[in-house]
Amino acid sequence: MTGTLAGALAARKIPTHPDKLEAEVEGFVENVDGIALITRIHIKYRVKVPSGKRAEAERAIEVHEKGCPVAQSVQRGIRVEWEGEVQEEG
Numbered sequence: 001m002t003g004t005l006a007g008a009l010a011a012r013k014i015p016t017h018p019d020k021l022e023a024e025v026e027g028f029v030e031n032v033d034g035i036a037l038i039t040r041i042h043i044k045y046r047v048k049v050p051s052g053k054r055a056e057a058e059r060a061i062e063v064h065e066k067g068c069p070v071a072q073s074v075q076r077g078i079r080v081e082w083e084g085e086v087q088e089e090g
Helices: 002-011 054-067 069-074
Strands: 021-032 035-050 079-089
Touching: 002 021, 002 035, 002 054, 002 069, 035 054, 054 069, 054 079
Parallel strands: 035 079
Antiparallel strands: 021 035
């Protein structure tokens, strides 16, 4: 999903390297009918963007999941949640 978000940001001329895009990912394992299964994944993105690019970055975060093959595949059995924190640079 981070790669898809990076592509969405790049399409908007928002650089993601070096150290402009971070993802903190947490998986949740639950006992389902006696079997340990990953039931939920939470992703927190941190994006540093040039001044004036906040709205574009927020839009990229908002829509990236729809175009991500990983998210679309995993969501069939695992709930995927995400949030984004955008910081404009000087």
